[in-house]
Amino acid sequence: MTDAIDEYFEVALELVKTAGNLIIEFRNGCKEFESKSSDIDLVTEIDKKVEETLIKGLSAIYPEHKFIGEESVADGAKCELTEEPTWIIDPVDGTLNFIHGYPSSCISLGLVINKESVAGIIYNPIVNQLFTAKKGKGAFLNDRQIHVSQVKEVRNALISFEAGTSRDEERQRTVLENFKMLVTKAQGVRAVGSAALNMAMVALGGSDAYFEFGIHAWDVAAGDIIVREAGGVCIDPAGGPFDILSRRVLCASSEELAQELAKMLHQYYPERD
Incomplete structure (x- = not known):
């Protein structure tokens, strides 16, 4: 399974980097958006394009994999988690930041197998922060291993x-x-x-x-x-x-x-x- 996760991860990482270019184009803000559940819960065409890029790219190579995407669910898809390999996608996490040009938004892509997260990618292309992890392999920021603090109180x-x-x-x-x-x-x-x-x-x-x-x-x-x-x-x-x-x-x-x-x-x- 470890080898399979490594392969899935590398494919996903290239797709995330490609999708990140869509976000970089709007580093100064994105003025076209729509409201969802409230007037501060917003979506842009970039959210939709990033999610589409990831789902199309992954499903072309792994047609048996499942997907839970924020915008797919907003459009009526079921949020259903099975034991099967499932990619869970937030195409632009921090959409309000993205709209305003505040440089803290990212693509979040997690791989869940048997209902456990086994790989994750969080990519903020605007400031070139790429956080990654695979089960049992440690966590990294731009290829440098990272660790939590030692704070206990x-x-x-x-x-x-x-x-x-x-x-x-x-x-x-x-x-x-x-x-x-x-x-x-x-x-x-x-x-x-x-x-x-x-x-x-x-x-x-x-x-x-x-x-x-x-x-x-x-x-x-x-x-x-x-x-x-x-x-x-x-x-x-x-x-x-x-x-x-x-x-x-x-x-x-x-x-x-x-x-x-x-x-x-x-x-x-x-x-x-």
């Missing part, structure tokens, strides 16, 4: 989180409660504007933990394996096992930090993918 942690794209009142209330708690308990807080890049920052050791409620499988599939291969952990924000379809994630540099943070968080349970 919230009081010493730089923690990433997001306001998100939902206008749901209960969710917004939870976000504000957690923000209020973290600015008094953590060393600092950050919001990159992309779930995948927040996870990549934990893998890099740049931040120590990240959590979010309301994300989707395509936001976290690649980040899950990259964080774990960098020595970190991914769990449910309430402290249990991570479930890629739960729309809930907490990743951290250590199990100790993850569990301490989980005990402090105000919880929110969105509808599953």
Whole structure:
């Protein structure tokens, strides 16, 4: 299986690099977009073209593989995860950043086999950041191996989180409660504007933990394996096992930090993918 994953990964990596050129063309912003679930949940033609490039390229070589793509699901495709090799795609994670020309958006591509993330690619072509990982092989930024920090306590942690794209009142209330708690308990807080890049920052050791409620499988599939291969952990924000379809994630540099943070968080349970 390892050899097969290596092969799948190399094919996918070339496609991701090619698709990245579509994003680079709009490094100064993309002014044509549409709203999806709310007026801050947006999509551009580039989102659609990147996803199409990846699905067409991979399915041409691996016709038996399955796909879960953000824009495909938005257009009515089912979000169904089986034991089969499944590519989970966020073509432009951080679309709002992309539209504004804020240089923190990326392609996120995760490979899940037997419902476990086994390879991941997070690529921000605008600033040439390529995060990669394969099961058992470590995590890398531009071919340099990376590791999580050694932080084990919230009081010493730089923690990433997001306001998100939902206008749901209960969710917004939870976000504000957690923000209020973290600015008094953590060393600092950050919001990159992309779930995948927040996870990549934990893998890099740049931040120590990240959590979010309301994300989707395509936001976290690649980040899950990259964080774990960098020595970190991914769990449910309430402290249990991570479930890629739960729309809930907490990743951290250590199990100790993850569990301490989980005990402090105000919880929110969105509808599953």
